[in-house]
Amino acid sequence: MKNRVAKVFVVILLLTYPLAHWIVHVKNHTDPWTMGAWAMYAVPRGKIAVSVVKDGLSQSAHALCPQETVNYVSRSLALGRGVDGSELWRCLRQKNEGPFDVRVLRRMFDGPSGKFVIVEHKLRGSEPRP
């Protein structure tokens, strides 16, 4: 009986996971091609960029911290704002002096209008720490 219940649970999970995936990705403006749920080729893939704004000038964070940024960017694209950017922030602090701002720009596709829309927000974990 236990096995039957477990298998029924698995079937329900198979059927409902894609819906949860759709809700999470639409809510967070992230890339639906990631994390399974059969949403590949549903929309054109999004892009993400992280920029460092210092003294009014913008610079690519990828150029400053290649490894860390690559890791951060791919995870962030998949999971959205819930990702902790502290590792990237730490690297940027080592390379920059004085106050600076880290911005994340996501270019996502809006299916009904056929347009790419850009969503910008501050990097989570990038608030200055004492």
Added chain:
Amino acid sequence: MFIEANCLSRTSDRLLLALGGRVVDRSESPWGNSILVASLLGPLLLEWTKQYSRGATGSIAPLSCLLAGVCLALRLRLIAIALALAVAIWGIGFTLPMTPNHAVVLAISLAFLLWDAFEKDSSYRASELIRWLAFTILFWSGLQKVLHGAYFNGTFFSTQLALGDRRFAWMQSLCSASELQVLGNTLPSGPFVPGCRKITWMSSIVVCLELAMGGLLLVPRLRSAVAGLAMIFLVFVQVVTKEITFALTMCSVLSVFLDEKTAKRLCALILAISLAFSWTLTSHPELPYN
């Protein structure tokens, strides 16, 4: 208490057997799942041979797949499934969060098969769960496209065409030169609206077919035929987009809807194609196949 348990088991029977199959006595055919395991090993080997030949991973993963094949041939089914599942799970971890769909399908199917291998009583086969997996893939592929809203208006294909995605370059033949010029002059941010009706029709047909084939798997009389048609459709779509591994994985998964004789023949074909592609990609890793 007994009535409740009976009712629960009837309900679970209805759900788990909604896509066919039956409760079996395990002594009937202890090697029943071996064909399915062999079919899944083909695309798994292809995936990791491809990654190895392109320098993304070492040789341990493809060699483990070959070892799993040897174990299966020696009737060490449990070891074969465990080895293959280990490679599949490692593959998911290695490619996260950009894990391709076929890697997820392979890992889930092999996990169901391992679960099945540990069960000793009369019960459901892994194939009952894999039938549901096949249904979910087909149906949700269509529904995701509807929910994201880029298919019935043709904006997905138009965008890929305008951005010069090589996988969709063949669609240029569906549009006139003036229609292509309008699309080519679209700003990088869009809107990518198709001036070409054939593209809108084609993308609508893709969604309708995926939803219909998923739904028709629930009709007992049509099940085998729909599984066959789904294989043809998926092979066509995936060959066009050069996603060979996904096409082979889906054929393996859909083989649970076929009779044993046909499934055996299909398994031999899947293995032959997987080995041929693995061999070709080892010597020509630059070939644009996924």
